[in-house]
Amino acid sequence: HxxxxxxxxxxxxxxxxxxxxxxxxxxxxxxxxxxxxxxxxxxxxxxxxxxxxxxxxxxxxxxxxxxxSEMDRFNFYDHLLLHILKHKPHWGKEIFEALFATQKASKVFQFLDEKSSVKWELSMFARLPVLKFLWALAASFIAFVVAKPSRWAPLLFTVFASIAVVFLPTYVTYGLQAILVFLLFLYGIPHGALDGYSHANKDRLPKFILRYCFIMLLVILFWAASPVIGLVAFLVYSAWHFGETDLREWGFPSIGLSFLWGTMLLAMILLPHLGEVNTVLEVMGITRVDWPAEFVNMAIRMTLTLGLFMGLWFRSIPWIVAMVTLSLTATLPLATA
Incomplete structure (x- = not known):
């Protein structure tokens, strides 16, 4: 058989x-x-x-x-080797011959079972064609960026805007606002309009629209009854919504973690722009937030540190990129951030 x-x-x-x-x-x-x-x-x-x-x-x-997280160093090793075997398959023979020529078979099988130590792995890679793995690292990184531009577009736009603030401060306000309006019509409105179709597997479109309008009515009533309660409810819901959306895409479906990430996201946007936030609060008839600058700076640093630590803990590149992007928005106007 x-x-x-x-x-x-x-x-x-x-x-x-x-x-x-x-x-x-x-x-x-x-x-x-x-x-x-x-x-x-x-x-x-x-x-x-x-x-x-x-x-x-x-x-x-x-x-x-x-x-x-399912990402670990062995997944990383596999990723590099698979990239080589896909794009440079003729390199495979040299790599495997060098592996078994310099290492005991028992150690190699221990490595393939993902039971080896980091120290042994470093010594093993040092005896392999290192340049080939460095090529795989660079090539796979470029492929990673090109495959999904949305992973890096916010960071690149933030870097561009930060440079413009320094060298072209006169044109920043109107230029960036024009770009933001363009992006609003290009991505923002279509994104919101597709919500009904993305929920089509659960609800019929008319039912979804009615429920959506009912929620909007509740929000308006909240604001009319008490701007403070309305603002708090809006921020709490926004923290959960943004956090849940991001973490579902990143593969971390946890309710508490979603709310924590959404809270950190809003904190990194609002705290560095407290002056502009207070201007908005005054228009809404809500008392200003007069926190000492030392406290605000400490809160920003703690949020940034916690966010980066969690990104490293969960081995999540999108999480780390998001935290770096948010840290750069501190130098931008609130509307742009």
Whole structure:
């Protein structure tokens, strides 16, 4: 009997079901190691994690449970090797020959089982064709940027705006506002208009529009009854909405973490522009926020530090890029930020 099969040599083999009640396992969960085809051990470990996770969920609230990042150094190693094998397959022979010629087979298999130490891995890579892996790192980074410009567009626009503030301060106000109005019509309005269609699998469009209008009416009534309560409710909902949207895209579905990220996002936008915020509050008839400058600066530094730490903790490049972008917006006008 001849068996046939195909090893999915990709790190994107995982199938994510829209129904949260369905949990993928095995190949559907991306548990086949892309570079080797190893599967049994990783599937077994994944099954144990799922069993313990389900038991733990009965004790923990989804508000407090922190997600676990699937990105680690072994995924990074696999990514580089797969990039080489895809674009420079003739390099593979030299790499594997150097690997087995300089290392014991037992150590190599320990590495392939993802049980090796960082110290050993550094010594191993030092004996391999390092320039080829550096090429893979640079090429894959460029491909990462080009594949999804939205990851970097906010950062690039912020850098451009910051440079303009320094060298062209006279034209910044009107020039950047014109660009923002253009982007509003290009992205902002279509994004909001598509909400109804993105919820089409749950509600009919008329029902969605009616519910949307009802929520808008509640917001208006809040503002009319008490501007302070309306503002607080608006900020709380905005923190959750922005946080939940970002973290769902980044792969961290946690309610509490979403609210925390949204709060940090708003803090990094509003606190550095407290003077402009107070101008808006005065127009709304709300008391100014007169916090000492030392307190505001400390809050900004703590928020930035916490945000960068969490991005590193979860090994999330989009999270880190977002924090760097937000830190640069401190030098820009509030409307631009």
């Amino acid at each position: 001849e068996e046939r099969g195909t090893i999915p040599m990709t790190q994107y083999a995982e199938v994510k079901d829209q129904d949260a009640r369905i949990i993928s396992t095995g190949a559907r969960a991306g548990r086949i190691k892309a570079t080797t085809g190893y599967a049994f051990k990783s599937m077994f470990e994944h099954a144990k994690e799922l069993a313990s996770g389900i038991a733990q969920e009965r004790k923990e609230s989804s508000w407090l449970r922190l997600p676990k």
